[in-house]
Each structure stands twice: as structure tokens, then as C-alpha cells.
Amino acid sequence: MTETVIAPMPWLVMLPLAWATLAFVLGPGRGARLALVALVAQLVLALWLAAQVSAGAPQHMAVGGWPAPLGIALAVDGLSALMLLLTQAVALPIAIYARAYFSAGSEEGRHFWPLSGMLLAGINALFVSADLFNLYVTLELVGLSAVGLVAAGGGTRQVAAALRYLFATILGSGAYLLGVALVYGSYGTVSLETLLPLVTAEAPRLVWLAGGLMLAGLLLKTALFPLHYWLPPAHGGAPAPVSALLSALVVKASFYLILRLWLGPFAPLGEAAGWLPALLGAGAILWGSVMAIRAARIKTLVAYSTVAQLGYLFLIFPLLAPDGVALQAGSLHAFAHGLAKAAMFAAAGALIKATGQDSVAGLAGVAERMPITLFAFGLAGVTLMGLPPSSGFLAKWLLIEAALGQGYWAIAAMALAGGLLAAIYVFRVLRQAFLLAPSYAPLHPVPRTLEWTAFALAAASVLLGLRASELMRLLAAGGAA
Amino acid sequence: MSFNELLPLAVLASSLLPGLVIFLLPEARVGLRTALNLLGALTKAALVGILLAGVYAGEEYGFRYAVLPGLELVLKADALGLLFMTLSTVLWLFTTLYAIGYLEGAPHRSRFFGFFSLCVTATMGIAMAGNLFTFFIFYELLTLSTFPLVVHRGTDKAMRGGTVYLAYTLAGGALLLTGIVLFYSLLGHGEFVHDGVIAALGPEHADELKLIFLLLIVGVGVKAAMVPLHGWLPQAMVAPAPVSALLHAVAVVKAGAFGIVRIVYEVYGVEYAESLGLLTPLAAVAAVTILWGSLRALAQDDLKKRLAFSTVSQVSYIALGVALFGPLGTVGGLVHLVHQGIMKITLFFCAGNYAETLGIHRVGEMSGAGRRMPATSIAFSIAALGMMGAPLTAGAVTKTWLMDGAQAAGMEWAVRVLWTSSLLNAAYFLPILYRLWFRPAPATWPEEHIPARGWRETAWLLLLPPLITAAATLAAGIYAEHPLSPLSWAQLIAEREYLTAP
Numbered sequence: 001m002t003e004t005v006i007a008p009m010p011w012l013v014m015l016p017l018a019w020a021t022l023a024f025v026l027g028p029g030r031g032a033r034l035a036l037v038a039l040v041a042q043l044v045l046a047l048w049l050a051a052q053v054s055a056g057a058p059q060h061m062a063v064g065g066w067p068a069p070l071g072i073a074l075a076v077d078g079l080s081a082l083m084l085l086l087t088q089a090v091a092l093p094i095a096i097y098a099r100a101y102f103s104a105g106s107e108e109g110r111h112f113w114p115l116s117g118m119l120l121a122g123i124n125a126l127f128v129s130a131d132l133f134n135l136y137v138t139l140e141l142v143g144l145s146a147v148g149l150v151a152a153g154g155g156t157r158q159v160a161a162a163l164r165y166l167f168a169t170i171l172g173s174g175a176y177l178l179g180v181a182l183v184y185g186s187y188g189t190v191s192l193e194t195l196l197p198l199v200t201a202e203a204p205r206l207v208w209l210a211g212g213l214m215l216a217g218l219l220l221k222t223a224l225f226p227l228h229y230w231l232p233p234a235h236g237g238a239p240a241p242v243s244a245l246l247s248a249l250v251v252k253a254s255f256y257l258i259l260r261l262w263l264g265p266f267a268p269l270g271e272a273a274g275w276l277p278a279l280l281g282a283g284a285i286l287w288g289s290v291m292a293i294r295a296a297r298i299k300t301l302v303a304y305s306t307v308a309q310l311g312y313l314f315l316i317f318p319l320l321a322p323d324g325v326a327l328q329a330g331s332l333h334a335f336a337h338g339l340a341k342a343a344m345f346a347a348a349g350a351l352i353k354a355t356g357q358d359s360v361a362g363l364a365g366v367a368e369r370m371p372i373t374l375f376a377f378g379l380a381g382v383t384l385m386g387l388p389p390s391s392g393f394l395a396k397w398l399l400i401e402a403a404l405g406q407g408y409w410a411i412a413a414m415a416l417a418g419g420l421l422a423a424i425y426v427f428r429v430l431r432q433a434f435l436l437a438p439s440y441a442p443l444h445p446v447p448r449t450l451e452w453t454a455f456a457l458a459a460a461s462v463l464l465g466l467r468a469s470e471l472m473r474l475l476a477a478g479g480a481a
Numbered sequence: 482m483s484f485n486e487l488l489p490l491a492v493l494a495s496s497l498l499p500g501l502v503i504f505l506l507p508e509a510r511v512g513l514r515t516a517l518n519l520l521g522a523l524t525k526a527a528l529v530g531i532l533l534a535g536v537y538a539g540e541e542y543g544f545r546y547a548v549l550p551g552l553e554l555v556l557k558a559d560a561l562g563l564l565f566m567t568l569s570t571v572l573w574l575f576t577t578l579y580a581i582g583y584l585e586g587a588p589h590r591s592r593f594f595g596f597f598s599l600c601v602t603a604t605m606g607i608a609m610a611g612n613l614f615t616f617f618i619f620y621e622l623l624t625l626s627t628f629p630l631v632v633h634r635g636t637d638k639a640m641r642g643g644t645v646y647l648a649y650t651l652a653g654g655a656l657l658l659t660g661i662v663l664f665y666s667l668l669g670h671g672e673f674v675h676d677g678v679i680a681a682l683g684p685e686h687a688d689e690l691k692l693i694f695l696l697l698i699v700g701v702g703v704k705a706a707m708v709p710l711h712g713w714l715p716q717a718m719v720a721p722a723p724v725s726a727l728l729h730a731v732a733v734v735k736a737g738a739f740g741i742v743r744i745v746y747e748v749y750g751v752e753y754a755e756s757l758g759l760l761t762p763l764a765a766v767a768a769v770t771i772l773w774g775s776l777r778a779l780a781q782d783d784l785k786k787r788l789a790f791s792t793v794s795q796v797s798y799i800a801l802g803v804a805l806f807g808p809l810g811t812v813g814g815l816v817h818l819v820h821q822g823i824m825k826i827t828l829f830f831c832a833g834n835y836a837e838t839l840g841i842h843r844v845g846e847m848s849g850a851g852r853r854m855p856a857t858s859i860a861f862s863i864a865a866l867g868m869m870g871a872p873l874t875a876g877a878v879t880k881t882w883l884m885d886g887a888q889a890a891g892m893e894w895a896v897r898v899l900w901t902s903s904l905l906n907a908a909y910f911l912p913i914l915y916r917l918w919f920r921p922a923p924a925t926w927p928e929e930h931i932p933a934r935g936w937r938e939t940a941w942l943l944l945l946p947p948l949i950t951a952a953a954t955l956a957a958g959i960y961a962e963h964p965l966s967p968l969s970w971a972q973l974i975a976e977r978e979y980l981t982a983p
Contacts (some may be wrong), residue, residue, distance in 0.1 A: 368589070371504070387625065387654075388618035394549060400662045412662075416655040423651050431643070436635040469549050 008045040008052070009061055009074050012084060012124040015042055020117025028110035032099040035113055039092040042120075046081075046088040053081040054474045060130075073191065075130035078475040079331060083127045083256050085474075086335050089460070090248045090342045091120055093453045097346050098241035100449035101353070108239045111152040116245060118145040123253050132180045132190040135257060139176065143169035143221065146250050149242045150234050161233035168220055168230040172254075175217030182210035195265035203268070211269045214261060221254035224277070224314060225284035228307045232291070236303035240349020243299065247306040248342040252334050255313055259330065263320065274318035281314030282414045289421035293428065297358045298348050301425055302341070309337045309384060312399065312418060315411050319402045328472055329398035335471065336391035336461055340383035343457035347377040350450040354443045360429060367433030369443055372451040374433045379458035381426035386419040391464035486544045488532060489556040489609050492566070493602055495525040496573075500598025506591045515581055518594055522574040525605075529570045532558045537973075543611065551669065554618070555611030560974045561746075561815075564967070565608040565739050568819045572731045572826055573601045575946040579830055580723035582942025583837060593633055597723075599626035600732055607736045613661045613671030613697075613748065616740065620657065620704075623736055624650040630724040631717050642719040649703050649713040657700025660693045664748070667693070673743055677750020687757060690749075694759050697744050705737025705800065706793045708770040715789045722833025725785060729792045730826035738799040738818060745803050746811075755806050764804035768898045770797035775905035782843050784832050787909060788825070791868065794902060795821045802883055805895060810886025811975045812968070813879055819967040820867070820875035823953050827864035830947035831857050838939040840928025844913055849922025854938040858917045860951035865910040867954045870903050875957035878968055 019038040023031025053059060053076060063072040076084070095116070102109025122141030129135045147169060151162035184190055186207055187198050199207060223231035231251075235243050258277075262270040288308025295301040312333050319326035350373045352358050355366060367374040379390075386396035396415055403411035464471075499521035506514050532542060535558075542558040558566070580597065584590050603626055606619030624647070632643035664671050667689060672678055679690060699710065706714045714734070718725060728734065745754050745763070754760055774794025781787040798821065802814015834857045835841040835850060851858040867874035880899060887895035931939050938944070961968045 371592070375504075382625065385651075387621045389622070393618075394552075397552070397658075397662060398549075400659070401666055404659075404663055405666050412659065416659060420651055420655060423647065427644075427647060431632070431640060434629065434632045434635045434643075435640065466546075466548060466554075469547060472549055 007059075007061060008049040009059060009076055009128050010063065012042060012045050012049070012088075013121055013128065015045075016117045016121035016124065020114045020121060023113035023117060029102065029106070029113075031113040031117075032095070035095055035117065036092075036099065039088065039095050042124075043088040043092050046084045049076060050081045050085050050474055053078055054470075054477045056477075072134060073130040073193075074128045075193075076128055078477050079256070079259070079327075080127040082331055082335065082471060082474055083252065084124060086252070086338045087120065087123050087127070087249055090338050090457070091116075091245070093457050094241050094244050094248075094342055094346065097244070097349075097450060097453040100447040100453075101239070101241055101349060107154050108152070111148065112239075112241070115145050115148045115152060116242075119149065119245065119250070123249055126253050127256065130192050132183060132192065132195075136173065136177050136180055139173050139221070139254070139257070142250060142253055143173055146246055149245070150238045153237065153239050153242070155237075157233070158237045161230075161237040164230045165234040168227075172217040172221040175213045175220070179210040179212075179214030179217065182206055182213070186210070192260070192264050199265045199268060201268040201271075208269060211261070211266045215258065215266075218254045218258045218261075219277075219280075222251050222258065222310060223307060224280050224310060225287050225307060226280070228284065228288070228310075231307055232300055232303040235306060235345075236297065236300040240299075240345050240352070243303070243349070244342040244345040247303065247345060248338040251306065251310060252338060255310070255334065259327075262317065263327075270317070271321065274320070277314040277317040278411060281311040281317075282410075284308060284311030284314070285414060285418040285421070289418065289425065292425040293421070295425075296360060298351065298360050298363070298429065299345070299358060301360060301429065302344050302348050305344070305384060305422065305425060306337075306341060308418065308422065309333075309341070312337075312395075312415065315399060315414060316402070318408060319406055319411070323402075324476060325398055325402040325405070328475060329395050329402055331475055332391060332398065332468060332471065333395035336383050336395050336464065339457050339461035339464065340380040340390075340392065343376055343380040343454050343461060344384070346450065346454035346457060347373045347380065350446050350454060351377075353450070354446045356444060360432065363429065363432040364435040365432075366443070370446070370451065372455050373446075374430070376451070376454040376458040378426075378430055379455075379462050381422070381430065383458075383461040385422045385426060386415075389465040390462040391468055392461070394465050394468050485535075485540065485542045488528065488542050489544050489558055492525060492528050492532070492558075492605055492609070493556075495528060496521050496598045496605065497602045500595050500602065503591055503598060504595035508588070508591055511590075514591065514594060518577050518581070518598070519574075521598060522570075522577050525570050525601075526574060529563070529566050533563055533567065536560055536563055545611075548614075552614060552665075553612065553670075555615050555672070556606070556609040557611040557673075558609055560970070560977055561742065562608040562610075564815060564818060564970055564974060565735065566605060567970075568735070568822050569601065569604045569608065569731045572822060572950070573727075575949060576723050576727050576731070576826070578942055579726070579833070579946040580721075582940050583721065583723050583833060585940075585942075589633065592629065596626050596629045597727075600630065600727065602626075604732045604736060607739060610743075611673055613664060613673075616673075616743065617654075617658060617661055620701075620736060620740070621654050623704075623732060624654060627724075627728065627733055630727075631720045633721055633724065634719065636719070639719045642716040645716040646713045649710065653700050653703030653710065656696050660696030660700055663689070663693050663696070671748065673747035675747065677746070677748055677753050679749055680753055691757060691759065694744070694749065694754070694757070697748075698741065698763065701737045701740030701744065702766075703737065704733050705741060705796055706734050706770075707737075707766055707797060707800065708773045708793070711770070711774070711793045714793055715786050718783070718785045718789050722785075722829055722836065725789075726826045726829035726833070729789070729829060730822040734792060734796045735818065735822060738796050741800050742803055742815070742818075751803075751806065751811075760804045760806055764801055764892070764895065767797040767801040767804060768895065770794065771801065771898055771902045772905070775902050775909070778909045779905065781909075782845055784835070784842060784844050784847070784913075785829075787844060788828050788832060791828075791906070791909070792821075792825060794906075795825065795868065798879065798883060801895065801898075802886060805883070805886045805890045805892060807886055807890045808975050809882055809889050812971045813882030813884075813886050815971040815974055816882065816968050817879040819971075820879050820954075820957060823875060823950050823957060824864045824867040827860055827947050827950040827954060828868075830943075830950065831861035831864070834939055834943050834947065837943060838929070838931045839926040840930065841926065844916070846923075846927055847913060847916045848920035849917075851917035853922060853926070853933065856938060856944055856948060860947040862914050862917070863951040863954055865914060867958070869906040869910055873955060873958050875954045875967075877958055878961045882968075
């Protein structure tokens with residue numbers, strides 16, 4: 001038990017809650033500056049926490065001094081510290097981006113700050129929670145604020161997408177909650193740590209059912225093929241900063257939870273069914289890529305790319321058991337994709353703002369006047385294709401290494417094929433940059449901040465490929481596996 | 482960090498940094514852009530000069546950086562790498578000059594020269610890569626940085642060429658990556674070491690090693706344009722002339738050929754590769770490529786396409802030299818890496834000059850061009866004769882060593898392949914020379930862009946680079962025995978790396 005005066009863990013939850021509330025009090029469209037200051041602090045806290053975890057043991061904390069059965073227990077290991085770092089690293093640039101994106105008094109941005117604060121509080125809380133019920137609460141907080149952010153766009157299409165998203169997320173958390181109730185009924189506890197020795201391969205049918213329900217609910221929330229139907233309209237229809245947060249972070253939160261359960265209490269059940277997520281993951285890569293290749297609208301393309309990229313995360317499940325390589329591959333890919341996808345949505349948002357339209361074909365000749373944005377899109381694309389020297393490449397390398405090492409040729413082939421398919425849809429956009437544009441449609445001026453934040457995120461996703469050893473050390477230090 | 486660690490990084494930085502700055506320059510800053518380009522090229526030449534002197538004297542230059550535990554980025558400057566680096570550095574300088582003249586007044590020059598610099602950076606990285614992982618990083622970087630150059634013109638045809646190029650190279654890259662990861666999982670590392678590293682593995686891994694060899698060679702064979710993986714090269718001809726020159730002489734196909742050299746000699750080790758029975762199939766594929774490329778070149782009327790198929794054929798001389806088990810073939814293959822570069826870049830410079838000055842794109846339009854553009858045509862003729870292996874040219878040196886190598890290895894059929902190829906080369910180059918010099922000129926040229934002024938037949942910057950490289954073609958042939966010639970350096974490599982090893 002580490003009890004320092006200012007432990008970063010609770011503050012990572014309290015800070016966003018505080019600025020979200022203040023932004024709400026200040027009124028529509030206000031609170032951006034406050035959020036930015038707080039987000040800088042959050043990033044520092046996340047780095048500090050990562051350093052602590054990296055240096056020593058996993059961090060535990062009982063809120064208010066009440067131990068686990070009564071109070072709320074928080075715990076952070078390498079995996080959660082890594083996810084917290086990703087969350088803050090994406091949230092800060094996207095907040096800077098959003099401040100420039102939502103012009104003063106714009107309808108779209110009215111509710112952005114309070115809702116995104118709630119969202120981040122939920123995500124951070126999810127990563128530090130140590131029991132199944134708390135996780136449920138955070139899951140709901142994340143889901144509902146995400147739906148709110150999509151609906152806040154205001155258009156008919158966005159409201160329809162938000163409604164669909166709402167049904168999916170409520171169904172998902174409902175299934176999860178049912179599972180939690182069954183687990184509690186069987187063992188009388190919801191603490192991950194206490195459950196660990198209790199759930200064995202000989203567990204009663206009811207526990208299997210509970211595990212299955214929780215998993216199904218979370219898969220729906222993570223939009224794993226074929227449960228992805230709600231994602232493209234929601235992520236493709238929301239305003240760009242919202243899309244970036246949703247694709248980079250929100251789906252990762254429920255993925256993290258799956259991983260947590262799979263590696264933790266439900267490991268005995270998971271071992272029997274590792275092939276299922278991998279199979280669905282392969283389907284996601286194929287289907288998502290094909291739909292991205294066929295998409296007419298640029299944000300739909302990027303959203304389907306998320307469906308495909310989430311597929312990679314599930315390819316690791318059959319490989320998890322013997323050593324940490326597959327887990328390294330999965331977490332590095334989650335990190336790489338988070339940065340790259342945020343960058344890609346940010347770039348897409350800037351392009352759409354400038355051209356005033358949303359079709360891929362309408363981008364011809366834009367590159368000449370917005371080279372930084374196109375470059376950002378291209379660099380993010382390099383990460384998604386898994387080409388060196390990006391972090392996506394290292395993740396792919398580790399995945400292939402793990403797959404070939406254990407004789408899973410099909411998984412290695414899938415990872416490689418996914419990279420080639422990604423190249424097709426990424427270059428669909430990039431080739432527009434090189435086309436001769438016969439006539440120049442007028443471009444609306446776009447704040448420079450939009451271009452450069454997209455570029456910074458994309459560059460980070462590529463350069464991380466050269467600094468990944470720290471992340472891997474962090475992952476190993478917490479002993480998540 | 483010591484000087485010997487820093488130097489390889491400085492070589493990369495000398496083109497990477499100017500490239501990044503050039504991206505940000507507005508189109509109109511011609512002077513600054515040109516200055517940056519030349520500063521980068523000259524700095525790199527100076528750095529490579531220092532490396533050459535150092536390596537000749539037995540210095541070792543290297544840099545290591547762990548990306549992940551057990552996965553290292555390794556750069557080193559050894560004799561073999563320097564052969565490729567020197568070629569790239571010198572030809573990059575001339576290609577830059579040529580490109581400045583060629584693209585004068587054209588749009589998107591900042592983008593062009595930015596990617597041009599990245600492309601050379603990637604080539605340098607490939608030359609200095611000290612293990613398979615590092616090689617792969619720069620190999621893919623080369624793919625990415627050349628695509629924008631291939632599609633530079635932005636026409637539909639350019640886009641199609643670029644798409645085909647990407648499809649081949651990215652798919653090849655995926656196979657290469659599979660091979661490399663397999664290799665790492667087998668051995669734990671992929672260092673390039675004299676005599677190879679796989680001798681440490683027992684004979685029980687022979688089948689896996691054969692499979693990996695296939696994956697690796699197919700992966701690099703795409704860029705080396707070995708039949709049947711050569712389909713992209715003629716398509717990529719839509720690129721502007723300086724890009725074609727770079728692709729064919731310095732960067733892409735050479736990166737593939739160089740990869741073959743590294744894999745055979747320093748990953749597998751030539752003796753181990755021979756004992757696994759891998760060299761004869763490689764030689765056979767190279768021979769087929771040599772003949773097929775030449776045959777296809779015969780049928781092309783488009784000048785650049787004819788040159789492209791000629792490249793397909795010529796680059797496989799390098800692979801053939803490598804696959805001929807023995808020191809003579811090694812020297813022949815290595816020296817051809819340089820010689821083919823000098824000769825082919827001259828031909829592409831000249832083809833660009835005909836197109837830019839007179840609008841000539843097809844062989845049929847070349848009649849009488851020799852009298853209108855004598856200097857360009859002399860350069861073209863020297864390089865074409867060199868390709869055929871005429872005496873006093875660089876091509877003759879290559880062919881002599883390769884044939885001796887084939888004879889020494891007891892591969893009579895390879896000698897016959899080389900002779901046939903020479904005849905085919907003559908069959909597709911001599912008609913061009915005949916047209917140039919002995920056929921009457923048409924009343925008007927297809928599209929005369931640059932009028933002749935006195936004895937100046939075209940723009941200076943277009944004329945000087947091919948004249949210099951043509952002179953180099955002759956020099957490399959006539960002074961082949963000089964201690965500073967490419968041949969002497971190739972012999973040094975062969976002695977140092979392969980013959981003195983136990």
C-alpha cells in the first residue's frame with residue numbers, strides 16, 4: 001500500500017470530473033481554457049504514475065481508507081498505467097484541436113467540454129478500478145457521455161447515429177451487469193483480486209454463463225465484427241474531435257476490460273475459447289478494410305478503418321498464454337492506433353472544414369494547399385499500415401513473432417494481409433494529393449492549430465516506434481500477464 | 482557518442498535534414514532550395530569520403546540502438562556498404578543537378594525534392610544497415626518515399642504506374658517481413674556478419690532455412706525486378722526522367738540487388754548457401770531474367786520502356802555474379818552494381834534530354850538526332866556500347882569477370898547466357914545508334930522545347946550530368962586496374978570479406 005500525500009490515481013479521476021462540472025456551470029461552449037490547464041496536469045500525473053509503476057510494484061489504494069469489501073479499491077499495474085498514459089496523451093492535443101475546431105458560439109461545440117470531461121473521468125476511472133461493479137459504473141459513464149457527444153452534433157443523422165449507439169451501449173452494459181450479478185451470486189464478491197483464485201476450470205455452468213454475458217456485452221461495446229454495426233455512423237458522423245476521442249480511446253476502454261478479465265479471473269474460461277475472438281478479429285480486419293476501401297465519405301473510411309484495426313487487437317487472444325509477447329503486441333497496437341487514429345480523424349476534420357464537403361474524391365488537389373494536414377494523414381497511415389519505423393510496425397512485428405513462434409501461421413498471414421488492405425484505403429486518400437486538380441474549388445481558411453495538432457499526433461505515432469522500449473518496460477513492470 | 486558512431490548518423494542526416502526543410506519551403510524559393518540540395522549532396526560526399534578513407538585503413542564505423550529488448554537498429558559502414566553508398570552519393574549529386582534543370586519552372590518542386598532527399602536517405606540506410614531488421618526499415622522507407630516521385634506528374638497514367646509499383650513492393654515487403662521475423666525467431670538476431678550467421682544452427686533446420694531464403698529473396702527480388710516479379714518496373718517509367726534515372730541506377734532496383742548480396746554473403750554465407758543448394762536456383766532465375774528482359778526490350782518502341790527492360794536484364798547480372806560460387810563471380814557481380822549504375826543513369830539522362838529538348842519519346846523518332854544533339858548522343862552511344870560490353874567501357878570489365886567466374890565455377894551455361902545477352906543487347910541498342918547517327922533528320926522534331934543556340938544543344942544542367950557519367954563509364958573501363966577504381970574496391974571487398982575468412 002502506497003499512501004503518499006498526492007497520489008496520482010484518484011486525481012486522474014477527480015480532475016476531469018472537476019473541470020467537466022465547472023465547464024457545465026460556466027455555460028455552453030465555455031471552459032476550454034480550464035480544460036487545457038487541467039489536461040496538462042493530467043498528462044503530468046499519468047507520466048508520474050507510469051514512472052512509479054515502472055520503478056516499483058503495482059499501485060493499490062483504498063479510497064478514504066476503507067478496505068476492499070466495503071470501500072472502493074483502486075489498482076494500477078503496467079497495463080492500466082499504459083492505457084492512462086495513452087488517454088491523457090490523446091486527450092490533450094485533441095482538446096487543443098477542439099478549441100480551434102469549435103468556433104465561438106458554434107452549435108456543435110455547445111456541450112463538448114462538460115461531456116468530454118465526463119468521458120475522460122469515466123475512462124480514467126475504468127483504468128484504475130479493481131472490482132467488477134465499479135467497472136460497470138465507469139463503463140456506463142463512458143458510454144453515456146460518448147452517446148451525448150455524438151448527439152451533441154445536432155444534425156438528424158447524428159441524432160440517429162447516437163440513438164443507435166445508445167441502444168448498443170445500453171445493451172452491452174446490461175449484458176455485462178447481468179454477468180456481474182451472476183458472479184456476485186456465485187462467489188459473493190466482485191473484487192478482481194479475490195475472484196482470481198476462485199474461478200477455476202471446474203467452475204459451475206452459471207459462471208461460464210456470466211463470463212459469456214460479460215464478454216458479449218464488452219465485445220458489442222468494442223464493436224468487434226459482426227457487432228460493429230453501430231460504430232461507423234457514430235464515429236463517422238460525430239464532429240471530428242469527438243470522433244477522435246471515440247475511436248482512439250472509448251473502444252480501447254472496453255477492450256482493456258476484456259483483456260483484464262481474460263488475463264485475470266476468467267483466464268481458465270478464456271483459454272478454452274481463445275480462437276473465437278481471433279476469428280472475429282480476422283473477420284473485422286477483412287470486413288472493415290473492404291468497407292473502408294469502398295467508402296465514399298472520408299470519415300466513414302476512417303471509421304471503418306477503426307473496425308479493421310480493432311480486429312488486430314483480438315488476434316492476440318489465442319497467443320496470450322505462454323509469454324508476454326502477444327500482450328506487448330496488443331498493448332502497443334492499442335497505443336499506436338490511439339495516436340494514429342486521433343491524428344487521422346483530426347486531419348480528416350481539417351480537410352472537411354476546408355473543402356466544405358466530405359467525399360474522398362473531393363480532395364483532389366487539396367494537398368497543395370494543406371500539405372501539413374495531408375502529411376499528417378499519411379504519417380498516421382504509415383502507422384495503420386504497420387510500416388517502419390512506426391509504432392504500428394513494432395506492434396505488427398511482435399504479433400507476427402508471437403504467432404509464428406507458436407505456429408499460428410494464419411494469424412501472421414492475417415496481420416500481413418491487414419497491412420496491405422490498409423495500404424489500399426490509406427492510399428485512396430493520399431493519391432488524391434497527387435492528382436492533377438483541374439479546377440480549384442475555393443478553400444475555407446482553417447486555423448493552423450488544426451493542421452499542426454493532427455501532425456503532432458501522427459508524428460508521435462511514428463516516432464514512438466523508436467522509443468517503445470520504455471512502454472514495454474512499463475507493461476512488464478506491472479506484471480499484468 | 483564517439484566520432485565513429487556519429488558518422489553513419491551524420492550520413493543519414495545530411496540528406497534527411499535538408500529534405501525536411503525543403504518540404505516546408507514555398508515553391509518560389511528556388512535559390513534556397515537549390516542551395517540546400519547541393520549543400521546536402523556535397524556534405525554527404527565529404528562524409529562518405531571520410532568513411533572510404535577510414536574503412537580502407539581498417540577503421541570500423543557503427544551505431545547501435547535498441548528499439549525493443551533484443552531488437553536493435555544497427556548502422557555500420559563496411560566495405561560492401563560503402564561500394565553502394567559511394568555510387569549513390571556521387572550519382573545523387575549529378576541527378577540533383579539534372580533534376581534542377583529538368584524541373585525548371587515545373588510545379589510542386591518542394592514536394593519533389595523533399596521526397597527525393599528522403600529517397601536517398603533510405604538508400605543510404607539500406608547500404609549501412611547492419612542487420613535484417615534495420616535493412617527492412619529502410620527498405621520500406623524507400624518504397625514510401627519513391628511512390629510520390631513515381632506519381633509526381635499526377636496524370637491517370639502516372640497514378641496507374643504508381644499503384645502497380647506500390648502493389649508489387651508492399652506485397653514484396655510483406656513477404657520479406659515474414660522471412661525476417663521467421664529468421665529472428667529461429668536465431669534470435671539477424672546480424673550481417675562475414676560468412677553468414679546461420680552456421681550456428683544445426684542441419685535439422687535446413688528446410689526452414691530454405692523457406693526463409695525463398696521468402697527473403699522474393700521480398701528483395703521484387704525491387705531487383707527479377708522475373709516474374711518485374712512487372713512494376715516498365716510501368717513506373719511514367720515518372721519524370723531524373724526519377725527513372727534514380728530508380729534504375731541508384732535507388733530501388735539497386736536496393737533489391739544489394740539485398741541479395743547481403744542475404745547470400747552475410748546472412749547465409751556463400752558456402753552455407755551453396756551447401757543448402759540455394760545458389761543454383763538463384764543463378765537460374767537470374768539467367769532467365771537476363772534473357773527475358775533483353776528479349777522484351779527488343780520489342781519496345783518507347784525509348785524509356787526499352788531502357789526499363791534493359792534494366793530488368795542488367796540488374797540480374799549482379800544476382801548471377803553472386804550466385805556463381807567463387808571469388809571471380811563475386812567481383813564481377815559487385816563491380817556491376819557500380820558499372821550498371823553509371824551506364825544506366827547516363828542512358829536515362831540522355832533519354833530525358835531527347836524528350837525535353839525535341840519531344841522525342843519513341844525509338845522511331847530518333848532518326849538524325851545525333852546531328853542535332855551531338856554531345857547527348859555521344860554520351861548515349863558510350864553508355865549503350867558499355868551495356869553491350871564493348872571494349873574500353875565499364876561493361877567490358879563486368880562481363881570479363883563474370884565470364885571468368887562462370888568458367889571457374891564450371892557453369893558453361895552461364896557463359897552462354899552472358900554471350901546471348903550481349904548479342905541481344907546489341908540487337909536492341911545498335912538500331913538506336915544507327916538511327917541517331919546515320920539516318921536523316923525529319924523536317925521538324927515532334928515538339929521542340931529548347932532551341933539550339935550556337936553549339937549549345939540543350940540546357941547546361943541537362944547536358945553536363947550525362948557527359949560526366951559517360952566519361953566515368955569510359956574511365957571505369959580504361960583505368961579498371963587503378964587502385965581507386967570500382968573494380969579495385971570490389972576486389973578489396975572480395976578479399977576482405979569472403980576469401981580470408983576461415
